[in-house]
Amino acid sequence: MAEIRVLLVDDDPLVRSALAHFLTREEGTTVVAEAGDGRDALDQVGRHRPDVVLMDVRMPRMDGIDATAQIAQRWPDVRVLAVTTFDTVDTVLPMLHAGASGYLLKDSPAEEIVAGVRRVHEGTTSLSPRIAALLVEHVRERERPTSAASPDLEPLTDREGDILRCLARGMSNAEIAAELIVSEGTVKAYLGRIMTKWGVRDRVQIIVAAARAGLIAFT
Numbered sequence: 001m002a003e004i005r006v007l008l009v010d011d012d013p014l015v016r017s018a019l020a021h022f023l024t025r026e027e028g029t030t031v032v033a034e035a036g037d038g039r040d041a042l043d044q045v046g047r048h049r050p051d052v053v054l055m056d057v058r059m060p061r062m063d064g065i066d067a068t069a070q071i072a073q074r075w076p077d078v079r080v081l082a083v084t085t086f087d088t089v090d091t092v093l094p095m096l097h098a099g100a101s102g103y104l105l106k107d108s109p110a111e112e113i114v115a116g117v118r119r120v121h122e123g124t125t126s127l128s129p130r131i132a133a134l135l136v137e138h139v140r141e142r143e144r145p146t147s148a149a150s151p152d153l154e155p156l157t158d159r160e161g162d163i164l165r166c167l168a169r170g171m172s173n174a175e176i177a178a179e180l181i182v183s184e185g186t187v188k189a190y191l192g193r194i195m196t197k198w199g200v201r202d203r204v205q206i207i208v209a210a211a212r213a214g215l216i217a218f219t
Contacts, residue, residue, distance in 0.1 A: 004121045007050040008034045009041040009067070010083075011059040015106070019054060019083070022110040029117065036060075038067030045071055045078060052117050055100070057084040057091050065094045072099025076201060079120040083113060087130055093208075101202050102126030123188075124172060125203040135211070153213050154197040163190045164215070167207055 006023055008016045008031055020031045032048045035041040038055075039062040045053065053071060057064040068080045082095045082103040092103055101120040104113055105128045116126035127135070156164060159180075166176040173191075177184045195201060198209050 002028070004029045004052060004117060005032045005048070005050045006030065006117060007032060007041065007044050007048060007053045009036075009038070009044075009053060009059070009064065010056040011036050012056075015056075019113070023114060023117065026114050029114070038062030038064055041067045042070055042074075045075055049075070050078060052121050053078060053080045054083045054113075054117070055080050057082060057086050057095060065091075065098050068095060068100050069098040072201065079123075079202075081116055081120045081126060083108075083116075087128075087134065089134065092131055092134060096204050096208055099201065099205070101204055103131045104128045105130060123202060125207075127204075135207075153209060153215070156194065156197070160190055160194055160197075163187065163194065164206065164210055167203060168210070 006029060008019050008023075010016050010019070013036070016034045016036075020034070023029050023031055032050050033044040035044045037059040041053065041055065042062075044050075053068075055064040055068055064082065064084070068082075071078055071080055080100045082100045083106060084091070084103075085106050086092075087105055095103060101123075102116055102125055104116050104126060108116075108128055112128075119126040162180055163176060166179055171179065173184045173187045176187045180187070191203065191206070194206055198206065200206055200209055
């Protein structure tokens with residue numbers, strides 16, 4: 001298993017210590033640096049080039065949303081996983097739009113956060129159940145599903161549409177492969193095609209783009 005190099009970003013040193021404690025107990029995971037705000041996080045990413053950044057949202061000098069946007073632009077291979085106490089639409093959506101690959105709450109079990117680091121490193125999505133439910137409710141209230149593709153998004157093939165609907169149900173690559181009776185490699189290939197068509201970088205951004213266009217209904 002390849003080593004996952006992690007940067008911890010939180011303005012509370014006790015939170016950083018707690019995260020470091022259980023992350024370093026996980027074989028194959030190393031905390032390479034810590035930062036107390038978004039500006040310091042950018043310096044540390046440039047210096048250490050971590051694989052995954054655990055990012056708080058609200059911090060002094062530069063918040064996690066601005067820092068995430070700059071990381072996504074300057075270091076697109078670095079994945080950001082939000083770990084915060086804030087669970088409202090006005091924090092979740094901007095963080096995901098900025099480029100975060102996942103959003104977990106600090107009251108999540110330690111093993112869920114460790115698993116979240118692993119998932120975003122592998123290029124998949126990690127959302128706390130409460131956050132997933134929040135997104136579902138937001139889409140149901142704000143979006144009007146349509147049968148045609150948004151003019152801003154390139155239309156998907158039938159099979160790509162199947163993949164998208166599975167994503168909306170929160171399925172992993174393995175679950176999608178079993179559902180559609182294809183290999184995981186095929187699922188990854190289709191996801192890559194959707195990302196290229198829509199100009200997005202990961203599974204979370206596919207879901208956000210589709211929800212904004214009203215192309216998916218969550219079940």
